Amino acid sequence: MKGDHKIWDVAVIGGGPSGMMAAGRAAELGARVILIEKNETLGKKLLLTGGGRCNLTNAEPSTRAFLSKLKENEKFLFSTFSQMNIEDTISFFNKHGLDTKMEAGGRVFPISDKAKSVLDALIKYINKGDVTIKTKKIVSNITINKDNTFSIQTKEDEIIKAKKIIIATGGTSRPETGSTGDGFKWLASLGHTIEESDASLVPIAISDEWVKTLQGVTLSNIKINVFQNNKKQFSKKGNVLFTHFGISGPTIINMSKDVRDLLHYGPVVIKLDILPHLGDGETNKMLQALFIKEQNKKFKNIVNTIAPVSTFQKIIMDFSNIEPETFCHSITREKRLFLAKILKGIPMNVEGILGKEKAIVTSGGVPLTEVDTKTMESKLCKKLFLTGDILDIDRPSGGYSLQICWTTGYVAGTAAAK
Ligand SMILES: Cc1cc2nc3c(=O)[nH]c(=O)nc-3n(C[C@H](O)[C@H](O)[C@H](O)COP(=O)(O)OP(=O)(O)OC[C@H]3O[C@@H](n4cnc5c(N)ncnc54)[C@H](O)[C@@H]3O)c2cc1C
Structure with missing residues (x-):
């Protein structure tokens, strides 16, 4: 088994929207970051969003109005959204060269009408921070070492070591994009509850x-x-x-x-x-x-x-x-x-x-009661952070899912870099 002798400050598993945001943010704050993705390219599902146009957020008039759409999860996410809200998201993308426009129902899209522009902005962000990107690496297991670091094992027989890890492997909707629920298995073995995943927006x-x-x-x-x-x-x-x-x-x-x-x-x-x-x-x-x-x-x-x-x-x-x-x-x-x-x-x-093959998101995943939502750190496993669709947050369609990805990714990246 090939071991990478380097111990990374932060390893992010999953190169979807929340993983890319988390990796870019941790690197921006000076951490040495590795991003591990099983597909050949990053953001495969992101390219499908909004019918290929990517409805990247919903311009609700306030954070309170946004969170009220998340049913019982509303109360957990005020401190998370105080660190990155909808306005911050739009400014983030504008700052990274993506102009946006608003359509009916507050749905925000890139002016180019192309999800690829959103992906390009994120890739620019992670490259700016010198994130090491490893694609075509399927993580098969995670273990905690005696020195409190993590060993990430890949199917390609590699071990990647990191002081902190961010799990951003997504849910189980549209499995052909890479979201096959792998993260749920590791989190269950660490003692996390995994609420049953079920097609939610279909x-x-x-x-x-x-x-x-x-x-x-x-x-x-x-x-x-x-x-x-x-x-x-x-x-x-x-x-x-x-x-x-x-x-x-x-x-x-x-x-x-x-x-x-x-x-x-x-x-x-x-x-x-x-x-x-x-x-x-x-x-x-x-x-x-x-x-x-x-x-x-x-x-x-x-x-x-x-x-x-x-x-x-x-x-x-x-x-x-x-x-x-x-x-x-x-x-x-x-x-x-x-x-x-x-x-x-x-x-x-x-x-x-x-079924799931047609779902926009799946409900199910790790309940927010098991996560410190000020940092997105697991309450059961220190130095392990969770972002995006892996969390059990019921939300409507219309840009809410991706906003949750940006916010949880940003917050996890910030906390993991500390
Ligand atoms: C058709 C469709 C349209 C959508 N449209 C919108 C929209 O317009 N607006 C909106 O807000 N939301 C939309 N969504 C939902 C949105 O795409 C998701 O909420 C979002 O992609 C979740 O991001 P994520 O980073 O949590 O996970 P994902 O995007 O699922 O990314 C997870 C990544 O982890 C990788 N991975 C998984 N397991 C492993 C492993 N073992 N090793 C290495 N890598 C691994 C996967 O390959 C994948 O790239 C849409 C979803 C679908 C399916």
């Missing part, structure tokens, strides 16, 4: 065939009502993107975890309310007025006033049971009431939520 599969015929269609500003046992469980307003397997888009993936939880108790039906600005009675009145105004027109020729997307008009006609050739004056009250009901709740049967 699209939803629908069993109804008609949904698949709408592939590529987006319905905007509608209300999505989720039912179980005929009882409404929760609702969200937003957009729905139809795909070949079901439905997707930010609103859908943000509700996927709650849908998954409901599926443990039985079948789930999602109903789309395409007229959320009208109540049930108002919808009926609107149709009544429309059918009087257009009484001499056929149903098929006025359905576009109800459903703007043409492929969706066919679905409305199929569901309503009104013959397309029927003149509006001949549509019965019963049929009109049924149409109103459909417009307020087109039902779709949930088949399941997609």
